[in-house]
Amino acid sequence: MANLFDPVTLGDLTLANRIALAPLTRNRAPNAIPTTSTALYYTQRATAGLMITEATAITHQGQGYADVPGLYAPEQLAGWRKVTDSVHEAGGHIFVQLWHVGRISHTALQPGGQAPVAPSAIRAKAKTYLIAADGTGSFTETSEPRALEAAELPGIVEDFRKAVRGAVDTAGFDGVEIHSANGYLLDQFLRDGSNHRTDAYGGSIENRLRFPLAVTKAIVEEIGGKRTGIRISPVTPANDASDPDPQPLFEAYVRELAAFDLAYIHVIEGATGGNRDYRQGDTPFDYAKLKEAYRQAGGKGAWIVNNGYTLELAQAAVAEGRADLVAFGRPFISNPDLVRRFREHAPLNELDPSTLYGGGDHGYTDYPALG
16 A cells, blocks of 8 residues: 555656645746745755746747746856756655746736736636736736737747757756646636637637647657646536536546656645535546546556645545655745655644735745754
């Protein structure tokens, strides 16, 4: 029977335990450049079996929030290299999450003040984060997007390809996680709530899978499946994501993903950061059936679960074979030594929600570890 603290194989890596740091946007990368504080933040949490960075934009067009990091400029890659070097010196493993926000952006964040891009010109009922000239941050309604032309999509695929090469070769990451969750660009193509296209990229499930699978194929061609993971969120309403029948959609998706020999599938169960039992459509989502569809199609990658897990729930998921790893988000923010605290059943630090987004080191690198 597997234990949360047992080693596990993920791609070509052997991880020290089955606890993962989930991707967590913190808005502390001015000019999209990771800082020395970023390096300290991740190094403090390097006892996790796997760390997945905050979502990181592959291009300027892919940016959707102020002061989030990027992978598209030399100074950004150099900043990330300091992070990965520090993490590796501490014995950790770190993947970067590749991000294109699609319609979840604002003209103030886009090149030349242009409209954000999306599968269809449908404005999301969602907000993004902007920082004013005086340094104060606030959440603001997203801007009206424009629909991408089919001829533009190969260029975005190449943007992902270029970003992943820089992430591994220059920035030194152990691998990448494709962000195909939470209502961002790839997820927008998947769901009929945001994809009203009538061409080869819209309508049927097969068509809606076409662009996310093209992105995955390009990344695997560059660095191999064993250094590639993907994150999905079948029922979350985050960023106005919606689909009336997600079960057949996501089962079809994971069956296609099985062919890429990925390092892992990372599943957000329920509403991101909220109700684990949240549903879209008439019936509860069957996560066991989703995993079964992946395995039956030949998928061998690790199965990572996330959202609202306690130590007890995580232990049960691993012991019962429902997951190979469990990703923790907010508990890792306030407890840099979360692995030790779980192992010793020590009390957890309380999270200060006011310091989640933006600001300095307070609420970022100053949460205490056990003595």
